[in-house]
Amino acid sequence: MIAFWVLAVILLASAIWCVTASKPVYSVVALLLHFAALAATYLTLNAEFLAVIQIIVYSGAILILFLFVIALLSSGVAPFSVGPNRLPKIAYPAIALVLIAVGFLTWVLGRASVAAPAASPGGSPVGPAGTAGVFGSVSDFGTALFTTYLLPFEMTALILMVAVIGVVLLAGDQTPYIATKKRAEDVRREMREAILREGGQ
Amino acid sequence: MNPMTVPVANYIALSAVIFFIGVAGVVVRRNPLIMLMSIELMFNAANLLFAAFARAWWHNAGHIFVFLVITVAAAEAAIGLAIVVTVFRSAKNVDVDDVALMKG
Amino acid sequence: MPVTMLHHVMGVDGYYPTLIALWLLPLAGAIVNWAFGPQLKRTAGPLGSAAIGASFVATLLLWGAATQHSADGALGAHQALFNWIPGWDFGLLIDPLALLWALIITGVGFLIHVYSIGYMDGDNAFARFFAYMNFFVFAMLTLVLSDNFVGLLVGWGLVGLASYFLIGFWFFKPTAVAAARKAFVLNVVGDVGIMFAIFAIFTAVHSITFGDAFAFAGSYGTPLLFVICLCLFIGAAAKSAQIPLHTWLPDAMEGPTPVSALIHAATMVTAGVYLIARCAPLWSQNPDAQLLVGTIGGLTALIGAILGCAQWDIKRILAYSTMSQIGYMIMGVGVGAYEGGVAHFFTHAFFKAQLFLGSGIIIHALHDEQDVRRMGGLLKKLPFAAWAMGTGVLAIAGIPGFSGFFSKDQVIYGMLTHGPHSHPWLYVLGIVTAGITAYYMCRLFFVTFFGAYRGDVDPSSLGIRHPELAGTPPSDHEKEPEVEHSPNAQWFMIVPVAILIPFTVLIGWIMFGGENSPWAHFFEQQFPHPALNVPAISEGLTGLITFAVVLVGIGIAYMRYATASAQSNAVERLRSESIHMPAILTHAFGFDYALDWLFVKPAEFLGRFFGRWLDPHVLDGAVRETVISAQWLGALTRSFQTGLVRAYAFILVFGAACFIVYYALAAGGFH
Numbered sequence: 001m002i003a004f005w006v007l008a009v010i011l012l013a014s015a016i017w018c019v020t021a022s023k024p025v026y027s028v029v030a031l032l033l034h035f036a037a038l039a040a041t042y043l044t045l046n047a048e049f050l051a052v053i054q055i056i057v058y059s060g061a062i063l064i065l066f067l068f069v070i071a072l073l074s075s076g077v078a079p080f081s082v083g084p085n086r087l088p089k090i091a092y093p094a095i096a097l098v099l100i101a102v103g104f105l106t107w108v109l110g111r112a113s114v115a116a117p118a119a120s121p122g123g124s125p126v127g128p129a130g131t132a133g134v135f136g137s138v139s140d141f142g143t144a145l146f147t148t149y150l151l152p153f154e155m156t157a158l159i160l161m162v163a164v165i166g167v168v169l170l171a172g173d174q175t176p177y178i179a180t181k182k183r184a185e186d187v188r189r190e191m192r193e194a195i196l197r198e199g200g201q
Numbered sequence: 202m203n204p205m206t207v208p209v210a211n212y213i214a215l216s217a218v219i220f221f222i223g224v225a226g227v228v229v230r231r232n233p234l235i236m237l238m239s240i241e242l243m244f245n246a247a248n249l250l251f252a253a254f255a256r257a258w259w260h261n262a263g264h265i266f267v268f269l270v271i272t273v274a275a276a277e278a279a280i281g282l283a284i285v286v287t288v289f290r291s292a293k294n295v296d297v298d299d300v301a302l303m304k305g
Numbered sequence: 306m307p308v309t310m311l312h313h314v315m316g317v318d319g320y321y322p323t324l325i326a327l328w329l330l331p332l333a334g335a336i337v338n339w340a341f342g343p344q345l346k347r348t349a350g351p352l353g354s355a356a357i358g359a360s361f362v363a364t365l366l367l368w369g370a371a372t373q374h375s376a377d378g379a380l381g382a383h384q385a386l387f388n389w390i391p392g393w394d395f396g397l398l399i400d401p402l403a404l405l406w407a408l409i410i411t412g413v414g415f416l417i418h419v420y421s422i423g424y425m426d427g428d429n430a431f432a433r434f435f436a437y438m439n440f441f442v443f444a445m446l447t448l449v450l451s452d453n454f455v456g457l458l459v460g461w462g463l464v465g466l467a468s469y470f471l472i473g474f475w476f477f478k479p480t481a482v483a484a485a486r487k488a489f490v491l492n493v494v495g496d497v498g499i500m501f502a503i504f505a506i507f508t509a510v511h512s513i514t515f516g517d518a519f520a521f522a523g524s525y526g527t528p529l530l531f532v533i534c535l536c537l538f539i540g541a542a543a544k545s546a547q548i549p550l551h552t553w554l555p556d557a558m559e560g561p562t563p564v565s566a567l568i569h570a571a572t573m574v575t576a577g578v579y580l581i582a583r584c585a586p587l588w589s590q591n592p593d594a595q596l597l598v599g600t601i602g603g604l605t606a607l608i609g610a611i612l613g614c615a616q617w618d619i620k621r622i623l624a625y626s627t628m629s630q631i632g633y634m635i636m637g638v639g640v641g642a643y644e645g646g647v648a649h650f651f652t653h654a655f656f657k658a659q660l661f662l663g664s665g666i667i668i669h670a671l672h673d674e675q676d677v678r679r680m681g682g683l684l685k686k687l688p689f690a691a692w693a694m695g696t697g698v699l700a701i702a703g704i705p706g707f708s709g710f711f712s713k714d715q716v717i718y719g720m721l722t723h724g725p726h727s728h729p730w731l732y733v734l735g736i737v738t739a740g741i742t743a744y745y746m747c748r749l750f751f752v753t754f755f756g757a758y759r760g761d762v763d764p765s766s767l768g769i770r771h772p773e774l775a776g777t778p779p780s781d782h783e784k785e786p787e788v789e790h791s792p793n794a795q796w797f798m799i800v801p802v803a804i805l806i807p808f809t810v811l812i813g814w815i816m817f818g819g820e821n822s823p824w825a826h827f828f829e830q831q832f833p834h835p836a837l838n839v840p841a842i843s844e845g846l847t848g849l850i851t852f853a854v855v856l857v858g859i860g861i862a863y864m865r866y867a868t869a870s871a872q873s874n875a876v877e878r879l880r881s882e883s884i885h886m887p888a889i890l891t892h893a894f895g896f897d898y899a900l901d902w903l904f905v906k907p908a909e910f911l912g913r914f915f916g917r918w919l920d921p922h923v924l925d926g927a928v929r930e931t932v933i934s935a936q937w938l939g940a941l942t943r944s945f946q947t948g949l950v951r952a953y954a955f956i957l958v959f960g961a962a963c964f965i966v967y968y969a970l971a972a973g974g975f976h
Contacts (some may be wrong), residue, residue: 001206001207004211008211008215012222015219015223018238018239019223019239021235027234027238028238031238031241031242034245038248045253046256050252050264050267053267053271057272057275058241058274061275062275069282069285069286070234072286073290101966102220102962106214106217135261136261136264141261141264141265144262144265148265156272156273159272159276160275162276163275163280167279167280167282167283171286224958227955236954300948301947302948303946303948
């Protein structure tokens with residue numbers, strides 16, 4: 001119980017710090033802290049595989065990606081400056097209203113009774129973490145992923161492929177594709193000379 | 202089965218608050234990178250809820266869903282960042298309000 | 306064999322080809338003259354006259370059929386034409402009343418057509434004139450020959466149209482155009498009255514034929530009957546120039562003189578008299594309406610006579626005299642003295658046509674001079690015109706023996722014999738007006754014919770303020786040289802007038818003898834004969850009193866205009882009379898202003914209201930406002946597209962929040 005409250009405080013604080021930080025790198029650090037606390041929360045919820053995935057994928061991949069982009073965008077450019085804020089003034093009271101709605105929703109949902117089932121509908125046994133085959137373990141998760149939920153798994157693979165193609169298309173090297181190797185050499189030489197002539201980009 | 206020591210309502214409230222902190226981040230901040238991070242916050246709030254209910258109902262469909270959400274979020278973050286890079290590669294300010302070409 | 310052929314030509318029961326020919330021949334003449342005018346050139350005149358002449362012959366042939374009862378007991382010859390909708394049966398009817406009118410229309414009309422061949426000689430629009438004149442005769446015949454109210458109304462409207470055409474015949478004259486428009490507008494006011502009367506009659510008896518309308522005369526009820534008679538009289542007053550709708554008649558003299566003779570003296574203006582005489586069964590049931598009509602007729606007679614004393618244009622003098630004499634006719638048929646009123650119509654047609662045609666001869670001879678102040682001394686110069694005008698003046702004044710005496714006397718005496726308590730005031734009015742009539746007609750004669758010729762005198766010394774308004778140019782180019790008429794043209798003008806003279810003088814004798822006269826016999830079956838009062842003053846005594854008053858009038862005129870001393874300083878006297886003419890007379894008692902305020906100004910106001918305010922502001926404004934509000938809506942919707950990513954994100958979130966709250970509530974979370 002105490003664990004929950006401590007972790008909740010860390011989660012909220014880091015979230016708020018992430019959103020309000022003045023420098024993007026601070027936001028990334030805050031987010032890292034947030035993910036760490038979230039992984040700990042998963043552990044308290046008997047979801048050890050999820051905790052590990054959270055650390056590896058979110059903190060280890062996505063946040064590093066964010067850092068690379070921050071580096072890319074801030075090279076040779078003035079620090080992120082702030083122009084005039086053009087959000088309509090109505091947004092601020094509206095956000096307040098939204099938060100009130102959130103509170104209301106939470107209260108409503110909290111009063112709803114969530115019946116706990118008698119037996120485990122998932123079919124997975126319950127036991128302390130670390131035991132093989134229990135609810136939340138790797139084998140339990142893997143079994144479910146590759147049998148019951150095979151289709152969504154394959155679709156995510158497709159999504160990832162699309163994402164990779166999109167990223168390469170959008171942000172990749174814009175060099176045109178040349179068929180012959182010799183011709184490619186000539187084109188590359190011309191481009192280099194053009195860049196040198198114009199004094200770099 | 203031992204029930205959760207922490208009632209589900211707590212997790213619901215926590216998830217909702219984190220979600221709306223993310224929303225506020227998207228709406229208020231003008232830096233596209235912060236906005237994308239706020240979107241990640243929202244994803245994680247939803248993941249927390251899934252995980253909480255998976256534990257409450259001893260059903261591992263929640264875990265699967267979290268996995269799928271993480272995957273999709275990764276893909277989305279990648280593409281979003283690619284767009285940001287493309288748009289703001291040669292921009293003076295990294296400010297989303299300047300990209301208001303679709304006005305009117 | 307010839308007898309049966311003649312019988313077939315005159316028509317057998319239900320089928321009268323002669324009647325149809327009588328009705329349609331003038332229309333054929335009009336169409337031919339109108340369509341082939343340029344090719345016909347001078348033959349348009351004889352062609353038009355022949356059409357009317359043939360109609361006259363047809364009318365004579367129908368005399369027998371018109372005065373007898375047909376198989377089903379109705380008086381006269383009835384030819385059914387067609388049935389349009391149930392209750393609307395159109396046909397032609399010629400009974401003694403219609404026969405009389407048709408005789409005048411075609412007979413006097415024929416003479417006037419022949420006269421026009423001479424009068425309009427030299428005019429560029431010769432054929433168009435005859436086309437319009439024939440069209441008018443056709444329209445007038447439609448009016449008198451119809452056996453139903455709607456046909457009568459059709460003829461009524463068409464004669465108004467023909468009058469508009471003919472008054473404005475010289476359409477390059479703005480005064481003529483204005484006069485034509487004024488006549489038409491006032492006639493339309495009358496048309497509305499008749500339409501309402503027809504509506505009322507149809508609502509009551511579901512038929513428009515005269516027979517049905519009169520058969521149920523007793524079933525209308527007094528209020529409805531009074532309203533019907535009143536509405537009919539509004540129409541009659543407009544068409545027959547009774548006050549207050551008389552103002553168009555003096556201005557109608559802008560038309561050529563034959564037009565004035567035919568339309569505005571002999572026939573069209575008497576359509577109101579015809580209408581009242583035709584609807585005699587309705588009027589005889591309603592003494593209140595009779596009193597109203599009689600009074601207005603009498604007042605018109607008096608006012609017309611008074612105004613006639615103040616005119617200097619020879620045609621306007623005759624116009625006011627027409628108005629006055631029609632007042633007599635209306636007075637007669639109004640109170641129920643139908644034979645008297647119709648008799649005065651009959652004699653008036655002859656002597657008024659004669660007066661107008663004679664004045665036309667004078668106008669032509671003096672090269673379109675119409676102001677009598679510039680005439681004078683024409684006794685020696687135009688002797689035939691003097692004879693024509695002289696006999697006409699004697700007839701209209703009512704000198705015993707001449708035609709006008711008998712008919713006028715019948716009307717005046719009828720004021721005493723008809724009516725629940727007789728009409729002594731109208732009696733006195735009639736006699737006084739007769740005296741005034743004698744005065745101003747003799748004034749006309751003396752000033753025109755006696756003394757020295759004043760055409761060379763400077764107009765201003767005669768008191769003429771607008772010399773350019775005197776006279777009417779005959780064509781739209783410059784005054785042609787002296788020899789503008791063909792040498793025979795004058796005979797075309799002289800012969801018809803010469804034919805009219807004996808009628809003017811002698812036709813009155815057919816009315817001599819009271820109830821035993823040929824006139825009374827002719828109309829025995831036509832009109833209702835209620836019980837008559839037996840007044841203290843006999844008819845003979847009435848005639849003597851009238852004659853005495855007439856002599857007084859002639860005497861006054863003689864003293865003012867015809868004595869040697871009057872003629873010696875004629876220029877002075879005319880000038881002083883012109884200058885000192887009371888304004889109320891020169892403005893004709895202000896009727897023009899009153900009608901202007903009553904009809905014209907409201908119409909102009911409505912026009913300005915609709916045209917300048919309602920149309921641009923309300924109607925166009927509605928369209929403009931629709932466009933503007935569409936634009937405003939577009940602008941409003943467009944204001945959401947800020948292009949700001951964050952704003953879009955916010956709206957997304959806001960919408961999602963609304964959804965969430967809604968489902969939270971709908972899912973029954975509120976315990």
